[in-house]
Amino acid sequence: MKQCNTIQSLLPGYLSCELWPEERNMVEHHLHSCGGCSQTLKKYKKIDAELENREEVPPVLHHKILQNTQLKLLKNHHAFDRDNQLGKEEAVTAPGTGVVRETFFGLLLGNFLSNDSGGTIGVVVDSLIWYGKTILTALITFGGFQHKNHKLRKMTMLTLTFTNREYLLNHKSTYYFLK
Amino acid sequence: MYIGQNDSSKDESDEQLMIAYQNGDFEAFEMLYLRYEKYLYNFFLKWTGDREQAGDLLQVTFLKLHHRRNSYNPDYPFEPWFFTIARNAAKNSYHKSRRYNEIFIRQLVLEENEQTGWVTTDFEENDDPEEITCKKELKKMIESALLKLPESQREAILLNKYGGFSYSEIANMTVSSVGSVKQKIHRGYTTLRKLLEGWI
Numbered sequence: 001m002k003q004c005n006t007i008q009s010l011l012p013g014y015l016s017c018e019l020w021p022e023e024r025n026m027v028e029h030h031l032h033s034c035g036g037c038s039q040t041l042k043k044y045k046k047i048d049a050e051l052e053n054r055e056e057v058p059p060v061l062h063h064k065i066l067q068n069t070q071l072k073l074l075k076n077h078h079a080f081d082r083d084n085q086l087g088k089e090e091a092v093t094a095p096g097t098g099v100v101r102e103t104f105f106g107l108l109l110g111n112f113l114s115n116d117s118g119g120t121i122g123v124v125v126d127s128l129i130w131y132g133k134t135i136l137t138a139l140i141t142f143g144g145f146q147h148k149n150h151k152l153r154k155m156t157m158l159t160l161t162f163t164n165r166e167y168l169l170n171h172k173s174t175y176y177f178l179k
Numbered sequence: 180m181y182i183g184q185n186d187s188s189k190d191e192s193d194e195q196l197m198i199a200y201q202n203g204d205f206e207a208f209e210m211l212y213l214r215y216e217k218y219l220y221n222f223f224l225k226w227t228g229d230r231e232q233a234g235d236l237l238q239v240t241f242l243k244l245h246h247r248r249n250s251y252n253p254d255y256p257f258e259p260w261f262f263t264i265a266r267n268a269a270k271n272s273y274h275k276s277r278r279y280n281e282i283f284i285r286q287l288v289l290e291e292n293e294q295t296g297w298v299t300t301d302f303e304e305n306d307d308p309e310e311i312t313c314k315k316e317l318k319k320m321i322e323s324a325l326l327k328l329p330e331s332q333r334e335a336i337l338l339n340k341y342g343g344f345s346y347s348e349i350a351n352m353t354v355s356s357v358g359s360v361k362q363k364i365h366r367g368y369t370t371l372r373k374l375l376e377g378w379i
Contacts, residue, residue, distance in 0.1 A: 009365045016339055018346050018361075043372050046379040050321040051340045054221040061234045062216065065241050069208055072245055 003030065007037050011044055193257035201248050212241065219265055225337055226269050228326045236272055240265045262342060263352050266334065317378055324374035332367035335360050 007030045013019045014027045031038050191199075191210070199207035219240060223233035243264050251260055325333055331353075338344045338352065339360075346360045353360070372379075 008369070009361075012336075012339075012364045012368045013346070013361060016346075018339075040372065043375070043379045044368055046317075047321060047368070047371055047375070048340055050318055051225065051325075051337070053318065054217055055224060057216050057220045057237070058230075058234065061220075061237065065216075065238055066209060066212060068238075069212075069241065069245055070205055 004034060004037055007031075007034070008040050011037070011041055014041075015044060015048060193261075194253045197248065197251050197257055198253050201251070208245075215261070222265065222337060222341055223269060225322065225325060225341060226333065228322060232272070236265070236268050239268045239272065243268060259344065259348050259352060262338070262344070266338070266352060270330070270334075320375055320378045321371070324371050327374060328367050328370055332363045332370070335363040336367045339364055 007027055010019060010023055010027050014024065019027065031041065191207075193211060193214070196207040196211045200211065216237070220233055220237050223236040224230060227233055227236070244261065247264065251257070325336070328336070334353070335349055338349045339346065344352070346357045346364075349355075349360045350357045
């Protein structure tokens with residue numbers, strides 16, 4: 001009986017491979033001849049099996065946590081705030097070149113370009129930010145430039161042509177989606 | 180054994196991902212998150228017995244990870260460090276929770292086999308309906324019994340059996356001794372066995 005108490009105290013460690021070799025040998029030797037302790041071991045195995053059960057994480061929670069961290073990291077990158085997102089209002093205008101439009105959801109980081117009169121004529125985009133790895137079809141208009149039906153993906157080089165200038169944009173390796 | 184060690188998609192180690200995350204790489208965070216999300220959610224679910232609390236704790240833990248990411252030293256394993264954050268979140272939240280008493284009361288009700296609404300995803304499609312019912316009941320009973328354990332015993336069992344942490348790792352995380360961890364786990368299992376008499 002005393003030995004059974006000792007053995008049963010070692011059973012959880014036996015199942016977790018936490019025992020010293022001599023302890024393990026002692027347990028296995030005892031189990032060969034003790035039905036009671038063998039039964040206890042079976043019960044502990046059933047408990048362990050249940051402990052390994054896992055439910056799925058609710059999708060809403062999944063997206064919420066990812067999005068929260070995205071936003072925090074973007075703030076650290078000194079991104080434009082959400083009110084400056086293109087598409088909500090005329091973010092970039094230039095004389096006679098029309099209104100900036102965008103049909104995708106994302107954020108452009110960059111520096112506005114000014115002409116000699118101080119008017120904004122365009123933006124040099126440092127990076128295009130959108131969500132995950134999904135492929136988007138985008139129409140971007142900057143000062144008359146149209147980048148139409150181009151499938152945007154990670155590692156894509158973007159070419160935006162403004163009224164007066166042409167810029168080659170290097171992508172960045174990390175993309176975030178804000179909307 | 181760490182939860183990620185059996186992950187065949189682990190091209191980069193957790194430690195490497197954390198370095199990238201510390202440099203602002205969201206993709207690195209996302210990979211870390213996907214590795215630990217389900218595991219941690221279920222850890223909290225088994226800890227609290229409540230889905231809403233488990234969801235809250237999951238959020239709190241990853242928020243704390245974000246705030247403390249720059250304090251992580253990649254020379255040391257990520258998982259125990261991360262689980263210390265998770266564990267502390269659970270302990271702090273649980274004791275402050277206004278719902279603590281609600282859960283406690285619900286456990287008393289569980290003794291009368293009321294529905295908890297917990298769903299299991301672990302049954303085979305071709306299981307006999309009666310067998311599925313038995314499995315569901317057993318699951319319910321084990322979860323209920325787990326919640327009846329003193330927190331320190333439940334914590335030690337979950338960290339070892341569910342988390343895969345060794346006794347010495349648990350001792351470090353809980354600032355206790357290996358002997359104390361062994362004792363808690365042994366006592367926890369003994370209590371579980373008694374509570375589940377007739378069910379297992």
